[in-house]
Amino acid sequence: MSTPAVDAAGLTVRYGEVLALDGASLQLHPSRICGLVGMNGSGKSTLFKAIMGLVKPEAGTVRINGGTPAQARKSAAIGYVPQSEDVDWSFPVSVHDVVMMGRYGHMGFTRRPAKADKLAVAEALERVELTGYAHRQIGQLSGGQKKRAFVARGIAQGASVLLLDEPFAGVDKRSEATITRLLREQAAAGAAILVSTHDLHALPALADEAVLLMQKVLMHGDPHTVLRPENLALAFGLDVLGRNENP
Numbered sequence: 206m207s208t209p210a211v212d213a214a215g216l217t218v219r220y221g222e223v224l225a226l227d228g229a230s231l232q233l234h235p236s237r238i239c240g241l242v243g244m245n246g247s248g249k250s251t252l253f254k255a256i257m258g259l260v261k262p263e264a265g266t267v268r269i270n271g272g273t274p275a276q277a278r279k280s281a282a283i284g285y286v287p288q289s290e291d292v293d294w295s296f297p298v299s300v301h302d303v304v305m306m307g308r309y310g311h312m313g314f315t316r317r318p319a320k321a322d323k324l325a326v327a328e329a330l331e332r333v334e335l336t337g338y339a340h341r342q343i344g345q346l347s348g349g350q351k352k353r354a355f356v357a358r359g360i361a362q363g364a365s366v367l368l369l370d371e372p373f374a375g376v377d378k379r380s381e382a383t384i385t386r387l388l389r390e391q392a393a394a395g396a397a398i399l400v401s402t403h404d405l406h407a408l409p410a411l412a413d414e415a416v417l418l419m420q421k422v423l424m425h426g427d428p429h430t431v432l433r434p435e436n437l438a439l440a441f442g443l444d445v446l447g448r449n450e451n452p
């Protein structure tokens with residue numbers, strides 16, 4: 206397999222008394238979508254933040270395309286769609302501004318958009334079907350539209366690594382299909398993508414591989430294998446797909 210785009214090794218993260226990650230290791234590869242699955246509190250958001258360099262692990266390392274997370278953020282190599290709860294939706298920025306933020310790494314320190322930046326933003330808005338909403342304040346979009354705006358930011362950025370924390374939460378079927386198609390297109394163009402989801406049924410159609418997380422990576426492989434009831438029982442302690450093995 207190719208050189209990993211993301212190589213997270215032995216990550217341990219603590220918030221005070223809470224051990225959120227306990228030696229979690231994960232590699233992500235170009236052109237592949239990896240689905241991240243685990244129960245509430247299993248450390249999924251923390252893993253995203255550690256890969257982004259937004260929380261500091263007490264042990265372990267993260268390399269992105271061979272460099273540090275800070276370097277990857279600065280060079281716009283990594284894009285992040287945070288969980289909705291982590292976003293201040295009252296912030297006075299338009300949808301267009303949010304997508305333009307994806308271009309900051311391509312601009313000089315004056316942050317004055319060049320023609321290429323404006324074109325990239327217009328194209329990304331078009332692809333997520335939000336052109337008509339460009340000048341709305343970001344908080345005045347529906348849940349699915351907000352997610353699509355953040356996906357557009359990642360697309361405009363041209364990031365080689367995309368991290369999406371529950372992009373399908375509170376999203377209708379149409380937005381879900383749009384986001385899935387866009388992620389598949391980004392992967393086909395070479396991006397390494399990590400996406401957390403609670404929608405286990407949709408995972409095989411979305412992801413090339415799946416990861417079961419419970420403070421550490423319990424399993425990483427083909428989605429059909431990872432989603433076997435006996436494996437899910439390890440991560441969730443119950444038959445979350447509702448399958449009956451002995452009808």
Ligand SMILES: Nc1ncnc2c1ncn2[C@@H]1O[C@H](COP(=O)(O)OP(=O)(O)OP(=O)(O)O)[C@@H](O)[C@H]1O
Pocket residue numbers: 220221223224225243244245246247248249250251252
């Ligand atoms: N800022 C924080 N301060 C203290 N504890 C935190 C903080 N952020 C997360 N935690 C705790 O760390 C653990 C992991 O949280 P995290 O948000 O990474 O889980 P998650 O798998 O993303 O959960 P969910 O599926 O509910 O979004 C949880 O026990 C959580 O309560």
